[in-house]
Amino acid sequence: MATKSKSDRTTPVVPDWLHEGAVVFDVRLRQWGTVMAVSCPRTELRQADRAWLRPQGGGREWNPPFDDLSIVADPEPFLVSAGSRNRMAQLFPNDDRSVSQARRFVAVALDRWHITQRRDDVLLCVSELATNALTHAGMREGDHFLVTVDHADGRLRVEVYDPSQCHPRAAQHCKLDEHGRGLFLVDHYSDKWGAEPRGRCGKAVWIEFETQQSPS
Incomplete structure (x- = not known):
């Protein structure tokens, strides 16, 4: 042989x-x-x-x-549990429909964890971050953005990963700036928000909310 x-x-x-x-x-x-x-x-x-x-x-x-x-987990959201931490994550394609899909994905996470407090604020901010990822991150055909949701110790954190290295800023005068207006809403409705570099992968824009779980 x-x-x-x-x-x-x-x-x-x-x-x-x-x-x-x-x-x-x-x-x-x-x-x-x-x-x-x-x-x-x-x-x-x-x-x-x-x-x-x-x-x-x-x-x-x-x-x-x-x-x-x-780079793709499952067609449906999945849940990862580690001690007191709960986490869900999902990739979304470079498509206008992904904004509503990302919003529904986070809504599923809130439902699973019985979080009703600040629900509208959370979903509004998720829509704005997903929109920014699609329109301002220089995404090409075939690119995806990743949304992760974590809940631990009464704090909800959502991160949106996109391929851009540019850190966003909320505009003070935002009547004519759609990008700045979206981040102005994020700044107004979230408790905290920011952006962190992710090497050649781009950046993650995150938002945090103080939340409480409702009785199941």
């Missing part, structure tokens, strides 16, 4: 979306993570198809193979 030489072995191809700073989903572990590094062929080819990930909510890093990773 013929054996393959080292030169005959195929070096794994790294997908375009798998790079340092990208947010990806481990299908096997059902967990989101941020890519810290993508392994390159060195002395052991078995390590050439793996990436190092850091959990989004904190915790131990892990080293899954490329085949276990995706």
Whole structure:
């Protein structure tokens, strides 16, 4: 039986979306993570198809193979529970319909966690952040933005990840500036908001609300 030489072995191809700073989903572990590094062929080819990930909510890093990773989780929202923390996440395509879909997705999270307080404020701000991601983040055909929702210790946090490196600012005079007006509403209705860099992956714009769960 013929054996393959080292030169005959195929070096794994790294997908375009798998790079340092990208947010990806481990299908096997059902967990989101941020890519810290993508392994390159060195002395052991078995390590050439793996990436190092850091959990989004904190915790131990892990080293899954490329085949276990995706930028899409499930067609439906999924729930991740870790101690007292609850988290949902979903990707949305570069499509005008994604604004209403992102709003419905967050509404599902609020329903699951029995959160009725500040519901209208939360959904309004989510609509504004999703709109900003679609219209001001330079998204191209085939791009997605990611929405995550966390609830812990009476605080709700929503993050919208987009590919732009530019940090948004709320305009003081916003009658003619749709972008500034949207962020003015976010600033007015949320308790806190801000933006954080995510390496080459772009940025995450986040909003926070003090909330209470209603009796189930």
